[in-house]
Amino acid sequence: MYKIAVVGDYDSIYGFATLGLSICPVRNREEIREKLRSLAEEEYGIIYITEAAAAEVGDELEKYREKTLPAIIQIPGVSGNTGAGVEGVKKTVEQAVGSDILFGGVS
């Protein structure tokens, strides 16, 4: 039985608490790193992370890319959409195909 966590600045994520997701408000890079590591070790199946927070710890996320669980998914925060999530999808296409043949023109 797994749980779902949301990581990011408090203003972006406090709403998710009402749905029963665990929210982990973080403020700086060290906290994000620390929190991600502890969440990944616990019973969390999905970790949503705001794009702003994900940008701070890019290399940390790479470690979890090839593991089945947890799935770390970027979501836009309250300050707006940075396009990092869409960028991530394009990156996988590039990895698989060699070049972005699907969404190259559309962005």
Place this chain on the structure above:
Amino acid sequence: MAAKQVNPTRMELTRLKKKRLTAIRGHKLLKDKRDELMRQYLDLVRENMEVRKKVESGIKSANRNFVIAKAGMSEAALNTALMAPKQEIYLEAGEKNVMSVDIPAFEYKTRTADENDIYSYGFAFTSSDLDGAVKSLADILPDMIRLAECEKACQLMAAEIEKTRRRVNALEHVIIPETEESIKYITMKLDENERSTQIRLMKVKDMMLEEAHHYKEKE
């Protein structure tokens, strides 16, 4: 040009021929695997992009609703309202095997069946905007779970495709040509040995006949 030094023996030749057969067979299988993975991946990644766009716009409007809700009431009241969530979500993570890639399959259950349990507060002290905001967030949750499933599957499959592609290329462009080169080298070397033995025998025969009959002296 033989890339590696090989012993020109019959045993080595048999070994290499077997190796070439295995490599060709492996190459064919891996190529099929790559093609099938790619086909499924392309479908999945299209869905991934669609769901992501939906979720992102959903979260955007939910966030807007929350900001409006926050503006309509005091910070303390809002924090109190959201302090103790009633609802909880449990996630079941199964595994699905797609062409030897384990991709997760998520299914979620809420602690209570009542969908109104997302409102963790009495309605007396909160603005109605907050209800709308919470509802809008609850509505996109199924899509968010689907997004997690899709995106993770895409990442895993992309990694596997990359790996398989490398293997296919290594077999096609390195292992198979190298083995063939070695086989050719050994065959030629063995033929050459054969011919030199033949010639040597003929020479020896000539010499022995000469010794026995002294043809040269009779002329």
